[in-house]
Amino acid sequence: MIIARSVPELRAASSGPVSFVPTMGALHAGHASLIRLAAADGVCTVVSDFVNPLQFGKGEDFENYPRDLAADAELAEQAGATVLFAPSVTEVYPPDFSTTIDPGPLAHELCGLHRPGHFAGVATVVVRLFGLVQPHRAIFGSKDYQQLTILRRVNQDLGLGIEIVGAPTIRDEDGLALSSRNMYLSPAERIRARAIPRALQRAAEIYAAGERDAVLLAEVSHSVLDGLTLEYLELRCSDLTNYEPDRPAVLLVAGRVGNTRLIDNIVLDPASPTQAIAQFATKEFA
Numbered sequence: 001m002i003i004a005r006s007v008p009e010l011r012a013a014s015s016g017p018v019s020f021v022p023t024m025g026a027l028h029a030g031h032a033s034l035i036r037l038a039a040a041d042g043v044c045t046v047v048s049d050f051v052n053p054l055q056f057g058k059g060e061d062f063e064n065y066p067r068d069l070a071a072d073a074e075l076a077e078q079a080g081a082t083v084l085f086a087p088s089v090t091e092v093y094p095p096d097f098s099t100t101i102d103p104g105p106l107a108h109e110l111c112g113l114h115r116p117g118h119f120a121g122v123a124t125v126v127v128r129l130f131g132l133v134q135p136h137r138a139i140f141g142s143k144d145y146q147q148l149t150i151l152r153r154v155n156q157d158l159g160l161g162i163e164i165v166g167a168p169t170i171r172d173e174d175g176l177a178l179s180s181r182n183m184y185l186s187p188a189e190r191i192r193a194r195a196i197p198r199a200l201q202r203a204a205e206i207y208a209a210g211e212r213d214a215v216l217l218a219e220v221s222h223s224v225l226d227g228l229t230l231e232y233l234e235l236r237c238s239d240l241t242n243y244e245p246d247r248p249a250v251l252l253v254a255g256r257v258g259n260t261r262l263i264d265n266i267v268l269d270p271a272s273p274t275q276a277i278a279q280f281a282t283k284e285f286a
């Protein structure tokens with residue numbers, strides 16, 4: 001695996017069709033699963049490792065976001081990456097850079113309500129990285145469900161022609177979705193954070209048993225979310241339009257445990273109503 005710090009180094013290191021996994025580093029097993037998926041068909045696999053200042057609001061954790069290039073390189077290489085692209089901020093945003101991508105109304109809902117400008121920052125860096133990496137395919141995690149939905153929209157609206165792949169959420173033994181931010185949690189907060197997967201599991205269970213009422217599905221989740229400061233708990237259609245009982249849905253949750261903001265979601269599909277609980281089936285919740 002080659003570590004490229006500049007665009008010329010990136011161009012020299014990649015060839016042929018490229019599968020691309022954008023990340024902000026602090027790589028964990030969730031990122032590794034995306035890289036393995038990207039590398040599975042043997043094409044050049046580029047992983048970007050870039051903490052994007054544009055997607056952090058004032059008072060958020062841009063400065064303190066965990067950074068460890070050596071550990072990231074080891075994990076990316078083991079997962080099958082061909083190139084780790086770890087540019088500086090000025091490599092991605094030269095001093096005269098002035099374009100912003102506005103992804104439209106969905107960027108102002110859900111997480112966008114609580115993080116103004118966040119999705120414009122995400123869309124701008126991803127389109128910029130698409131231009132630099134020129135992938136035929138890009139892999140994103142379903143854990144960041146709204147981000148994935150918005151990036152599909154951007155890709156379609158701008159006619160970028162990239163195959164966008166959504167990958168499953170990788171969870172810890174206790175069900176908590178892996179996240180680079182989990183390392184901020186104290187042991188006591190880590191235990192409180194388990195309420196999030198437990199809440200999703202409860203909804204998945206009653207959905208599997210036939211419940212389709214939006215209020216009841218949300219209520220059963222809400223009842224176990226006492227350990228965190230809830231930002232939102234919303235049931236929507238899987239394209240993030242308003243919930244309709246007969247269509248695939250997604251239950252999305254965001255909240256803070258102490259100072260750490262966590263998000264998660266579960267897809268609920270009337271065509272395979274037990275699928276969501278399978279995700280939690282082997283996990284033990286205390």
Ligand code: AMP
Nearest residue numbers: 023024025030140141143144169170178
């Ligand atoms: P991040 O570095 O947090 O910006 O995430 C980079 C990519 O990894 C995004 O597409 C995320 O959705 C994805 N990702 C983050 N956590 C997980 C997880 N637990 N399982 C699968 N993918 C994940």
